[in-house]
Amino acid sequence: MKKFFTFILATLLSINVFAQCPLSTAVDFTATDCTGTAGASVEISDITTTNTTVTATFTPNEDCASYYYMIGTEAEMAMWVQMMQTPLEQLVMQWGIQTTGVVTYTWTDQAPGTEYTIYVVPVNADETLGELVTATATTTAAGGPGVSEIEMTVEVLSPTEVKTYTTPNDQTAEYHYGLIEKAYYEEIGEEGLIQIIQEDMYPYYEYNEWIWLDLSPETEYYGFARGFNANGEWGTITLVPFTTMPDAIGDVNALSFNIFPNPANDFVKIEGNDLKTVEIFNMTGQAVVKQDVSGNELTISTENLESGVYFVKVNGTMTQKLVVR
DSSP: OHHHHHHHHHHHGGGGOOOOOOOOSSOOSBOOOOOOOOOOOOEEEEEEEEEEEEEEEEEEEETTEEEEEEEOOOHHHHHHHHHOOOHHHHHHHHSSOOOOOOEEEOSOOOTTOOOOEEEEEETTTSBOOOOOOOEEEEEOOOOSSSSSOOOEEEEEEETTTEEEEEEOOOOEEEEEEEEEEEEHHHHHHHHHHHHHHOOOOOBBBBBBEEEEOOTTTTTTEEEEEEOTTTTTTTTOOEEEEEEOTTTOOOGGSSSSSSSSSSSSSSEEEEEEEEEEEEEOOOOTTTTEEEEEEEEEEEEEEEEEEEEEEEEEEEEEEEEEEEEEE
């Protein structure tokens, strides 16, 4: 529900306070508006769930000009009604999706093993509201009794950006992940990192990709992840070391060295003035080649390098991208 709450908080200032009217909490397909006039109604049917999704079909009757629908837990919606002093129908109209006709919709990123309520507000042709229609749907539980394990890959994109890929195993019910500077991790230790993970407010349940911005150039980090199983038992911490790129990548013509052929098949030649050191880094920031140089050129074999993108760093400051086939 992270996205749900983020969206709600972003719209709080735009909500008007309306007078209360009696609400229905049962599925009632003979809808009435707040003044008791029969009319617009919507049937909720064909509800299916997975551990992170809820799907439902909405079928309006002939008196229904349009309708709004959304999903949330009963406790969440009761909290917002109390906090905003706003009728539930108005919250559904503020935060829900407005549509007409028969619609089948799937909500994603829901929490496993959680009972949700689907809310629908029908609207008559004269813009009066029909009675609130609801139905419940419970997502299936995730994970198993085994050890939770999270696979994590980090791809360095620039001196200040990396992309992470996280995949939980089938025993994982919920997991959390993030980045931490290596120096800070060494300061707080594993126990400190465990506390950070357990206090994190943003759970994940499935494969996830994310691009992290505003990192420090040429800095050692750890990507970390940890989850728990269906019994609430935490697994081991996944730690993936990586180093961000130097902050000196620029246009090839602006640098004082050249690399060719690029892309490279068997070898790459580096030419420049007064070469002293040449390093080649992979996409995780690990140095796969490091060689001292005395002169203006160096030839390096690429036969032992896997196909992919690398970065060539010369004299500790200047960097260019290299593609190995």
